[in-house]
Amino acid sequence: MHILITGAAGMIGSKLTKRLAKDGTLGGTPIDKVTLVDVVAPPEPEKASFEVETLAADLAGTGVAASLIPARPDVIFHLAAIVSGEAEADFEKGYRVNLDGTRRLFDAVQAFSNHYMPRVVFTSSIAVFGAPFPDAIPDDFHHTPLTSYGTQKAIGELLLSDYTRRGFMDGVGIRLPTICVRPGKPNKAASGFFSNIIREPLAGKEAVLPVSEDVRHWHSSPRSAVNFLIHAATLDGKKVGPRRNLTMPGLSVTVGEQIAALRKVAGDKVASRIRPEPDETIMRIVEGWPRNFAPERALALGFRTESSFEEIIQIHIKEEMGGEFVA
């Protein structure tokens, strides 16, 4: 089996690559080769049992996507995107990378569709939804994104469905919750604080909380994100049916509940490293974000995630901090 990962140098892409290297198989089939693509050269995984090809290229560039498909990757994980903050700050770049890049990839698959039919897993986002919302957003709620990033992801979903319906590919789109705890340095996502307030205090550093503690949001761990991708790559497409895009399960918690979980897992001293510093801009952005979902279809299809925020914190401590934090 040959696997192609776009956006492979990103946080989720590199975790997925590590997981594939560890498993050596996908859905029970041995992996022969993994092709990793990103705008910067993705690092090769250590100790992979399969061939690894890395490529630094812009998927939205002429001919780039088309060059990747003749090798017939059986599974394509299309993760490449610029994040919400950047897509909002740079209108043209957002549409070029997130819309044109996706379309060029799908068109490259379409152009080759007489020869084969790959499973294409597309990472969409809960940013396709925009306020006002019902208490728990159902699977049939409309897409009225309030950001260009959400717009671009919603368009990607529509293309994925139509190209799948036409038999050009076998697509599954998964709307990821906000990934928490995001490791490493903050990126340009306005949602960064949801992770900062856990990751930084655990590392002995102060973290700024720009919103009030009653802000509710929808989370899952990086480990769950990788599990979602693997499950989306291997599940029976017939069971998905014509509606190819799925809201992934998550955990609906308030910032106050996040902090209480941190206190429970790591103690008062760690939790006291969170410093409230209200930021009107971030508060306004976050107001338009979803708070809770009823992801019935994904649950019925076997997608699973964490059931408590303590578990999310413990995963971070185990997987990113070698099991130890700064008390």
Add this chain to the structure above:
Amino acid sequence: MHILITGAAGMIGSKLTKRLAKDGTLGGTPIDKVTLVDVVAPPEPEKASFEVETLAADLAGTGVAASLIPARPDVIFHLAAIVSGEAEADFEKGYRVNLDGTRRLFDAVQAFSNHYMPRVVFTSSIAVFGAPFPDAIPDDFHHTPLTSYGTQKAIGELLLSDYTRRGFMDGVGIRLPTICVRPGKPNKAASGFFSNIIREPLAGKEAVLPVSEDVRHWHSSPRSAVNFLIHAATLDGKKVGPRRNLTMPGLSVTVGEQIAALRKVAGDKVASRIRPEPDETIMRIVEGWPRNFAPERALALGFRTESSFEEIIQIHIKEEMGGEFVA
């Protein structure tokens, strides 16, 4: 006031042009100039009080959309599209005309957005919805189109919302019901029979009915379509809010109710000119189509349509047949 109409040679475009020529004003403001664009040169209206410019050009072609905007049309009616049947038969043409054409037009407005802010009225379609449906589709129902045409219209809606949110334009998207009775010759739309079974018998000709009489669908007259466009062009954008796309009101009737209305208006002999001839392909397509809506937002914003199918037939007889039909 300067008005630009794309797709001006089409059925709705030419009726809109006639109406503007008759009114001489839009929303109380005198019209100075109307620019009519289509792939074939649109006919000029008779007796217009304003300057008329016609242009035969492909909106998806390089530089075409960009050439139309520096004249700063105050209102842009973006009607240009290929219909569902053609977009389904020709994948590339559908995406080029319906998606790229729309995006190029919106991008041309965006590139000029430091200079002015036009009202852009975009004709979307109920084809953005795909079965299964609730009994009456609410305004917050998701878009899962089952055709490429519906996909392209749904993408146009998303772009319109985002470009409006960013302040590049003042967009209003209207999801037109199936227009009935469509005058003239059949086009490639699979929905053609809804009009054929009224128009042809009234003209003394036989019409083929390819589906069963219990098929229910959502209709409004060409006159209503023009009224929707005029209302969308002149209503207060602030009242629309951030959700810029609206399902237009319509009339939910079965084919049997259409035939009963024809019998009531024109008599048994006319109604007997309908010949059932089941067509599996059309039946399968129609199964995925919406049957009924609860278009609360559009009604609250003052959009109105016919309240009986008899009225729809009478409008056709009056406006297209000079008040007389072949009994």
